[in-house]
Amino acid sequence: MKTVKTRNALFAGVCVMALGGAALVWGPGLLDDGPQPLPGPAARAMTAAHAGAPASLPDLAVLIGDRETWLREHPEDDASWAVLGAAYTERGSRIAQAADFGRAERALRKSLAVLPAKRGNVDAQLALGALANARGDYAQGRAWAERVRKQKPKRWAAYPVLIDAYNGLGDYAKAHKAAEALQKARPTAAALDLAAQSFRDRGWREDADATAIEAAAHAGSPVQKAACLYRLGELAWERGEPAEAAAQYTAALRLVPAHGPSLAGRARALGAQGRAAEAFRDYRAALAAAPLPEYALEAGELYEAEGLDRDAARQYEALRARVTEAGSFGVNGEVVLARYETDHGAPRSAVRRLRTQWTKGHRSMEVADALAWALYRTGEAQEALPYAKRATEEGRRSAVFSYHRGVIERALGEYGAARRHLAEALRTNPSFSPLLAPKAREALAALGDPPPGGPGAGSRSSPGLRPGGAPRAMGVPPA
Incomplete structure (x- = not known):
């Protein structure tokens, strides 16, 4: 099930990281420090970053290559190290490639070595906060972002990192306040998407749905719009509308065919409609796009429900292997x-x-x-x-x-x-x-039916009856 997200599942939520984490920390000074002009795809990735939006994966790859090339000749460029680290974090989150997190940390530590935090290296600090969240270390993510907020109270890019961290720590009141502050500071599609998540966590379904629709309407790129449509799919799924959820996921996949969260979401919705073969197809595609252990668990449980125990066992073994591998790069897969x-x-x-x-x-x-x-x-x-x-x-x-x-x-x-x-x-x-x-x-x-006398009658004294009056057996049922 995707209802448990270790956040949100494991990377605290693929969508939040892409919309509001690493993509937001690339500072406007980069273009003054790097080669002029940036290549087209790298420039598009930077444009998306400045707007607080996710870059496409091909553009992100070009940006990473461009910064790597530049830094071989200019190793003292702290801003480019911060950009590279943030880009690694975003890519690692988007495609579940934990090795990118190790690369991100090395780049960000290099940025801080060139320009320490106390001398104003805000971008590297925020990127380290986003990296900590992506690894599931929410206390560290909060610490980095709160440090930046104290140094630069008006730096709006701190809020998405804080929202992710607060959600992971279960401090939903602070997450909601941070989402409100982000909307005031920068009312973008990314901010609206995070607000929709906050409304959903508070149980305000109508507000969440309306805000997610608004976010999708304001999305400025296919990648961002796909992320917003995925949110709408999740909301539909959680309120028990698998056909509507599948339609939203499909709309997202028309824009970004290898969007892992939408592939897994559609697989779940198709399985709920009795379309197991199609669901298995989508789970395979989701795991190819982003081999998250959550997807393997969902797929395994559907295989098990269909009586395909060997296939289920293979998914469960893959889950354990992926948690172990990601753990070697600092990812917390315990939940x-x-x-x-x-x-x-x-x-x-x-x-x-x-x-x-x-x-x-x-x-x-x-x-x-x-x-x-x-x-x-x-x-x-x-x-x-x-x-x-x-x-x-x-x-x-x-x-x-x-x-x-x-x-x-x-x-x-x-x-x-x-x-x-x-x-x-x-x-x-x-x-x-x-x-x-x-x-x-x-x-x-x-x-059985409630006992006579109202909802509270017999709440602890009646064991409940099976149809026909037979008492229900007590105790912990088998799995």
């Missing part, structure tokens, strides 16, 4: 790995991983939900419930979060609350997971 372990055989390991993330301050809705579910799967439903409540009460309307909370409440004998949250999961998105949505329907049916 997606823990999600896999929870539902596929090692929940105690998942609890250990997620407790470590929580201790590090990674307290997003996704981490709270994942920890709640892992604790439940180890038989610790009582300890799980506060985390499940935290995930569901932040505001976002997530079918997965509601399902997990409902199952935990059922295990604790809180049948009224369990019935309410299981029904909410299916009402929010009846096809939220190829493996879990059928279990949600079974669990809700097992609880």
